[in-house]
Amino acid sequence: MMSTTEKAMEAFVHETGGWVAAQLEACTRCGMCAEACHFYQATGNPEYAPVWKMELLRRAYEQRFTIIGGVKATLGLDKRVTDEDLAHWSDLNYEACTVCNKCSMVCPMGIDIGSLLHGMRAGLAAAEVIPADLAAAVTKQVNEGSPLGMTDTVWDQRLEWVADEWEVEIPRDVKGATTMVVFSSIEVMKFPANVAAIAKILNKAGEKWTVSSKAREIVNFGFYEGSEEHTKLFLNRVLDGAKDLGVKRIVVTECGHAYDALRWHAANWIPEASNFDVIHITGVLGELVGSGRIKIKPGFFDNGGKITFHDACKIQRKGGHIQEPRDILKVLAPNSFTEMTPNREESVCCGGGGGVIAVKAADPVRYASFELKIDQVNAVGAKTVSMTCSNCRLQFTDSVDHFKLDWKVAGLSQMVADALEE
Amino acid sequence: MNSQAVLEFARGPFFYFALLFMLFGLAFRLFSVISLGWSRDRVSPMGSKTKGVVVTFLKAFLIWPFIPWVKNTFNRNPLIYIGGGLFHLSLFVVIILGTPHMLVWKSLIGFGWATLPLPIVDWMSAIGIIAMVILLINRRIHPVLKLISGPAEFFAWLFVFLPMLTGYMMTHHIGGSYEALYARHMITVDVLMIWIPLSRISHFVFYFFSRAIHGQEFGKRGVAV
Numbered sequence: 001m002m003s004t005t006e007k008a009m010e011a012f013v014h015e016t017g018g019w020v021a022a023q024l025e026a027c028t029r030c031g032m033c034a035e036a037c038h039f040y041q042a043t044g045n046p047e048y049a050p051v052w053k054m055e056l057l058r059r060a061y062e063q064r065f066t067i068i069g070g071v072k073a074t075l076g077l078d079k080r081v082t083d084e085d086l087a088h089w090s091d092l093n094y095e096a097c098t099v100c101n102k103c104s105m106v107c108p109m110g111i112d113i114g115s116l117l118h119g120m121r122a123g124l125a126a127a128e129v130i131p132a133d134l135a136a137a138v139t140k141q142v143n144e145g146s147p148l149g150m151t152d153t154v155w156d157q158r159l160e161w162v163a164d165e166w167e168v169e170i171p172r173d174v175k176g177a178t179t180m181v182v183f184s185s186i187e188v189m190k191f192p193a194n195v196a197a198i199a200k201i202l203n204k205a206g207e208k209w210t211v212s213s214k215a216r217e218i219v220n221f222g223f224y225e226g227s228e229e230h231t232k233l234f235l236n237r238v239l240d241g242a243k244d245l246g247v248k249r250i251v252v253t254e255c256g257h258a259y260d261a262l263r264w265h266a267a268n269w270i271p272e273a274s275n276f277d278v279i280h281i282t283g284v285l286g287e288l289v290g291s292g293r294i295k296i297k298p299g300f301f302d303n304g305g306k307i308t309f310h311d312a313c314k315i316q317r318k319g320g321h322i323q324e325p326r327d328i329l330k331v332l333a334p335n336s337f338t339e340m341t342p343n344r345e346e347s348v349c350c351g352g353g354g355g356v357i358a359v360k361a362a363d364p365v366r367y368a369s370f371e372l373k374i375d376q377v378n379a380v381g382a383k384t385v386s387m388t389c390s391n392c393r394l395q396f397t398d399s400v401d402h403f404k405l406d407w408k409v410a411g412l413s414q415m416v417a418d419a420l421e422e
Numbered sequence: 423m424n425s426q427a428v429l430e431f432a433r434g435p436f437f438y439f440a441l442l443f444m445l446f447g448l449a450f451r452l453f454s455v456i457s458l459g460w461s462r463d464r465v466s467p468m469g470s471k472t473k474g475v476v477v478t479f480l481k482a483f484l485i486w487p488f489i490p491w492v493k494n495t496f497n498r499n500p501l502i503y504i505g506g507g508l509f510h511l512s513l514f515v516v517i518i519l520g521t522p523h524m525l526v527w528k529s530l531i532g533f534g535w536a537t538l539p540l541p542i543v544d545w546m547s548a549i550g551i552i553a554m555v556i557l558l559i560n561r562r563i564h565p566v567l568k569l570i571s572g573p574a575e576f577f578a579w580l581f582v583f584l585p586m587l588t589g590y591m592m593t594h595h596i597g598g599s600y601e602a603l604y605a606r607h608m609i610t611v612d613v614l615m616i617w618i619p620l621s622r623i624s625h626f627v628f629y630f631f632s633r634a635i636h637g638q639e640f641g642k643r644g645v646a647v
Binding site: 016017018019021022023025026027028029030031032034035036040041044046047049051052055065066068072077078104106107108109110111112115263264265266267268271274316317318319320322342344345346 | 451454455456457458459460461463464465466468469478482493494495498499502503506564565566567568569570571572573574575620621622624625627628629631632633634635636637639640643644645646
């Protein structure tokens, strides 16, 4: 029977290929990554420095794969990883890291720190040293198909209700459709207007689309957790649904982590994933507006005060859909759309991603890091913050409530749907 | 043993041993890393990986070093940028553009190049030394750097610092006969060369990997790097 620490070490070692090793070797321990981290900026806690968050991965690599590391560990110059270490680094990684990868933007060596931090999570998940609430959510997704309790029946009833309430058609299980849309349970359960909005837009564009009762949840708590096994299980549910219906492309709705998993990782774990085009709804909106397949009313949002756009780490910086939201907002609000600083790929994370919002113990640091966002939004005097990620939106709506702010938090799809030309 | 004999040893057998140790050590480390294997990326790209790699190297060498203040993080911790930047610039000027060092290169690789006048090189070496001292102090007081630094970081600093200091002392004839100063400089250089493959000073080798990976990852997503 392997101990907890051994399990974690095995997973760390498993994560380590030349790709990881070369990057760990390049680190000069200059500490600059700390300055990029919103949790460090907000709290000043040196343990939140990204380089420190991946300390166990470094130790595992050096002690297992390098002669010098082995010698140092034997002489007691480098600490061995213990169970206490795992518990401590679990707190650091799941409570104070959203895997937003801003740190890689400032690393003078260009290390892709975000991927290494995901490797840290892989080790912690293998050892099952993860926050209880996150573990519960994963178990719920394994058993019920969704971490938010969106069972088959709930999904069915909610979509029916959305279709009725917003008078919009939501095609289900249509074989031969081109596009399969998979909503996140956050949208279905908490932002149903977003579901209606996306349906309205796709219908208007004449897109041959469908939802699948098999692939009903895009959220991937296995990816938050860092467990390859769970991540694949949840990805496969989506891919199986797509395979059954014979669609060409899968649209990920306003969810960041899910998009990262399905678009930028799935093909490396599950070869069949490359049979489908995976695109985020932001890309679809850009395509539809750009090609004129849908028409939006210019200046529709120009009379409600300044509007700014919050870049989501997994959809913009790590996803590539940076320009589309701006092109759309410049049509919807040519006079009142203002950029925050920093923005685009340099943007600061909302503080709720990477599963952090699901971990109760993280609340204090999550709110503290949101204060950076408050400063940025207030600096441009915006009254509406638009975004393309429901997880960011959850963090925004929760924090707006917590800090009693008078902002409107808007999903981009919903704004587009509201401004559709009849 | 007199200074002359020490010098002969330090610039003779010891130098060649250290040089070979460094080269083989680095080659071994490089091989160890590469032999861990590289899994193929099957994800279909949205932008060009090659473009990402080219752009990130160009920016890293030609743009960011000259306008660092446009980066937010610069304003949050300018000392580490300026100190680190000046230290590396100083190394480049002294080791590549200083006449005595160019002559060493010439003897090793067979050709030389134009160098900078001594006063400029001398000032740059002084700046490098000051930068190193400031960086060390910073490492001792900055909470993050304190947390992530151990004996390895201190030794790496020391073994880089000593050749800089002894080189400067040698140029200015401080602390002994020419032979003694020269011998001291050569010994510290030899020790540094041995220490490079044993420490993170070797980052200059792996830099090309991590920077290329960065360019690839952002390039394939079509995001500016």
